[in-house]
Amino acid sequence: MRRFAIVGHRATTDPGFSLNDMPGSAGRMDVLCRCVNAGFFLSHDLRRNVECYLILKGGPETTILFKGDSVRSLNPDERSAGALIKKALGKTCGSEFIESSPGVFIRRGGLARLLSEYPFAVLDESGDDIRIVKSLPENLLLSDHQNFTEEEEAMTADLPRLSVGPQVLHADHTITIYQNEADRRSA
Amino acid sequence: MRRFAIVGHRATTDPGFSLNDMPGSAGRMDVLCRCVNAGFFLSHDLRRNVECYLILKGGPETTILFKGDSVRSLNPDERSAGALIKKALGKTCGSEFIESSPGVFIRRGGLARLLSEYPFAVLDESGDDIRIVKSLPENLLLSDHQNFTEEEEAMTADLPRLSVGPQVLHADHTITIYQNEADRRSA
Numbered sequence: 001m002r003r004f005a006i007v008g009h010r011a012t013t014d015p016g017f018s019l020n021d022m023p024g025s026a027g028r029m030d031v032l033c034r035c036v037n038a039g040f041f042l043s044h045d046l047r048r049n050v051e052c053y054l055i056l057k058g059g060p061e062t063t064i065l066f067k068g069d070s071v072r073s074l075n076p077d078e079r080s081a082g083a084l085i086k087k088a089l090g091k092t093c094g095s096e097f098i099e100s101s102p103g104v105f106i107r108r109g110g111l112a113r114l115l116s117e118y119p120f121a122v123l124d125e126s127g128d129d130i131r132i133v134k135s136l137p138e139n140l141l142l143s144d145h146q147n148f149t150e151e152e153e154a155m156t157a158d159l160p161r162l163s164v165g166p167q168v169l170h171a172d173h174t175i176t177i178y179q180n181e182a183d184r185r186s187a
Numbered sequence: 188m189r190r191f192a193i194v195g196h197r198a199t200t201d202p203g204f205s206l207n208d209m210p211g212s213a214g215r216m217d218v219l220c221r222c223v224n225a226g227f228f229l230s231h232d233l234r235r236n237v238e239c240y241l242i243l244k245g246g247p248e249t250t251i252l253f254k255g256d257s258v259r260s261l262n263p264d265e266r267s268a269g270a271l272i273k274k275a276l277g278k279t280c281g282s283e284f285i286e287s288s289p290g291v292f293i294r295r296g297g298l299a300r301l302l303s304e305y306p307f308a309v310l311d312e313s314g315d316d317i318r319i320v321k322s323l324p325e326n327l328l329l330s331d332h333q334n335f336t337e338e339e340e341a342m343t344a345d346l347p348r349l350s351v352g353p354q355v356l357h358a359d360h361t362i363t364i365y366q367n368e369a370d371r372r373s374a
Binding site: 019020022023030031034037038041042043044075076077078079080145164165166167168169170173176177179180183184187 | 206207209210217218221224225228229230231262263264265266267332351352353354355356357360363364366367370371374
């Protein structure tokens with residue numbers, strides 16, 4: 001299983017956000033939607049061995065999980081992932097995941113809980129090159145367009161850090177390059 | 188200069204298309220918008236050394252050019268590129284590029300003309316691995332979600348072919364992985 005977790009620092013938890021303005025009033029929800037795309041899509045196929053965790057912090061901290069082995073109605077465009085996120089946010093939920101549509105789940109709580117559940121590595125420009133590390137971690141944590149907060153840095157200070165190359169990239173591009181390295185190693 | 192050309196087999200040339208339905212009525216314009224994103228965006232920066240040619244075939248064959256050294260008002264979300272494409276399609280143009288907004292140009296004509304102007308290589312799963320080729324071509328041609336037509340295959344039969352890895356990927360993901368290899372070689 002490959003797991004990607006992306007922290008959306010301003011991403012709204014209000015299901016009323018507009019799919020026509022995800023960069024603005026939805027708090028850069030477009031960034032998270034592109035990460036979902038990068039996590040799952042192959043040409044005319046979906047990666048079934050992927051889980052994608054979106055940590056929304058623009059409201060009561062909330063986690064939305066997309067599971068590749070069961071997700072339905074997910075298309076590559078940003079609005080498609082956005083519509084599934086909207087639907088999830090419309091569900092009443094507590095601290096355990098409930099399914100809002102096939103393969104999409106939501107719970108209250110965010111990064112601290114997730115870090116206690118899986119051993120993550122951080123995809124970060126300061127890390128070791130993914131092409132030369134001996135074994136590639138399966139669970140990867142990324143930030144959206146903003147840097148990790150001081151609190152998040154403290155929570156992740158002891159985690160391995162991996163870099164995908166010499167340029168600082170968008171989170172979704174970083175996921176795409178990680179997938180390529182993982183594909184090559186498992187080919 | 189890095190040049191990416193992407194053939195949009197059904198991409199509309201009608202400026203009336205809806206930004207709310209780029210996968211449907213606009214003929215998978217969303218694919219081309221994501222290619223623009225992958226071509227240009229760095230974290231909080233734009234790649235100025237990139238040109239992106241979109242070849243729209245869902246109407247009279249038309250080419251839209253984004254130039255990294257002068258483009259303005261381009262944001263990472265699909266709607267942003269889509270809005271600039273819409274604006275370009277609203278311009279009356281002939282066989283020479285005219286500028287529709289800063290750094291965005293449009294002309295009639297498509298792949299045949301472009302292939303006569305630059306020496307392209309084709310990004311294709313059957314090609315040589317980009318990690319092992321001695322020199323990386325600067326001008327890359329890709330297809331959208333559809334395969335090249337027989338006519339396009341004939342036009343490109345003699346061009347070098349490069350592959351980014353073992354999986355068949357979306358065009359924008361392929362561009363992202365190419366950029367990473369090129370970044371590493373020029374670092």
